[in-house]
Amino acid sequence: MAKCKEEVVMKKLAFALIVAVVACGSSYAIPILRPGDAVIAIDTDPLASRSSYPGGENPTFILDGDPGTKYLNFGGNFTGFIVTPSAPAQVQSFVMATANDAEGRDPKVWKLYGTNDPITSTDNSTGLAENWVLVDSGTVALPADRLTVGPVVTVNNAAAYASYKMVVEQTKGATIMQVGDVLMYASTDGSGASVIGPGNPIIAVQAAPDSRYPGAEGPANIIDGTLAKYLNFGKTNSGFIVTPSIGSSIIDAFQITTANDSPERDPLSWEIYGTNDAIATEDNGQGDAEMWALIASGLVFLPMERDTVGPMVSFANGDAYTSYKMIFPLLRDGDAANSMQIAEVQFYGVPEPATLALLGLGAISLVRKRRA
Ligand SMILES: [Ca+2]
Numbered sequence: 001m002a003k004c005k006e007e008v009v010m011k012k013l014a015f016a017l018i019v020a021v022v023a024c025g026s027s028y029a030i031p032i033l034r035p036g037d038a039v040i041a042i043d044t045d046p047l048a049s050r051s052s053y054p055g056g057e058n059p060t061f062i063l064d065g066d067p068g069t070k071y072l073n074f075g076g077n078f079t080g081f082i083v084t085p086s087a088p089a090q091v092q093s094f095v096m097a098t099a100n101d102a103e104g105r106d107p108k109v110w111k112l113y114g115t116n117d118p119i120t121s122t123d124n125s126t127g128l129a130e131n132w133v134l135v136d137s138g139t140v141a142l143p144a145d146r147l148t149v150g151p152v153v154t155v156n157n158a159a160a161y162a163s164y165k166m167v168v169e170q171t172k173g174a175t176i177m178q179v180g181d182v183l184m185y186a187s188t189d190g191s192g193a194s195v196i197g198p199g200n201p202i203i204a205v206q207a208a209p210d211s212r213y214p215g216a217e218g219p220a221n222i223i224d225g226t227l228a229k230y231l232n233f234g235k236t237n238s239g240f241i242v243t244p245s246i247g248s249s250i251i252d253a254f255q256i257t258t259a260n261d262s263p264e265r266d267p268l269s270w271e272i273y274g275t276n277d278a279i280a281t282e283d284n285g286q287g288d289a290e291m292w293a294l295i296a297s298g299l300v301f302l303p304m305e306r307d308t309v310g311p312m313v314s315f316a317n318g319d320a321y322t323s324y325k326m327i328f329p330l331l332r333d334g335d336a337a338n339s340m341q342i343a344e345v346q347f348y349g350v351p352e353p354a355t356l357a358l359l360g361l362g363a364i365s366l367v368r369k370r371r372a
């Protein structure tokens with residue numbers, strides 16, 4: 001663990017990019033992350049259920065043909081239901097009716113799954129106990145009007161299934177999901193009788209990633225150059241994936257700036273992984289859609305002071321990567337914290353030669369040669 005000498009040279013490049021050059025052995029380490037780099041939030045914990053509903057707003061109320069009674073799930077995005085029609089059916093369209101209030105809670109992005117397994121998932125579980133086939137997915141444009149039947153949504157489905165799972169991946173924006181009624185049809189145009197109705201077995205489910213952040217406190221804030229923070233309610237094992245626009249690089253140090261409040265939310269342990277794969281993980285995903293190599297891990301003792309740059313943490317690494325994944329398995333006080341948060345992160349390292357030329361850093365070596 002060779003400690004870098006910090007900021008030996010400051011160079012202002014022609015295009016006004018200020019690069020702090022850090023002498024690290026015989027090589028030059030520069031800040032690798034820049035505002036605007038592609039960055040997403042992740043949490044490596046498994047999918048979990050936070051599904052719950054009021055007793056008088058349980059999922060059976062979407063089967064009663066009365067939009068005035070609704071199913072409301074406090075879990076919000078990724079909540080839904082598993083329903084078993086009286087007989088296996090080939091669902092090829094569905095219709096939803098809006099509930100009485102709060103348009104933001106309406107379903108927007110949906111996924112429909114089918115199974116022929118007996119349903120063993122329990123109410124308010126993840127609904128993953130069966131083998132599910134993704135039938136189709138899309139967006140439903142429910143009307144702003146309340147207690148109103150929405151458009152017929154066609155489902156591309158070639159098979160009959162004994163049970164269906166409808167998941168609302170996104171509401172219209174609220175952190176609660178609700179819907180007045182749901183009807184499913186064997187026809188493609190909503191004609192005929194609904195294949196689901198009163199008396200069919202139905203349970204509430206949610207299989208949600210642990211990663212989630214407030215709209216104004218997203219992962220882009222870790223490289224925005226300001227004290228605006230990134231906060232993830234996933235707490236432990238949350239983090240980010242970043243693809244530096246600087247290109248392929250070899251990193252061997254990082255520095256974290258603490259956020260404005262709540263020191264218990266500060267990272268305590270860290271892991272950094274590298275990949276040369278294109279990033280396929282979605283924002284708020286589990287960060288496992290690529291092949292990752294562990295570069296280094298350890299503890300970081302961040303200052304109690306808020307909005308403060310922490311220590312330079314160095315590690316041994318000789319491998320170049322195009323993207324990095326950093327997660328925080330432990331927080332300063334994970335029991336007291338409701339989230340993980342940091343204001344800034346910077347990686348230090350050496351860009352690949354092609355990138356160095358692009359940055360004009362060849363000029364720096366020339367200057368040094370003349371002095372020698
Ligand atoms: Ca109803």
Ligand SMILES: [Ca+2]
Nearest residue numbers: 221226228343
């Ligand atoms: Ca920031």
Ligand SMILES: [Ca+2]
Nearest residue numbers: 045210234236
């Ligand atoms: Ca977590």
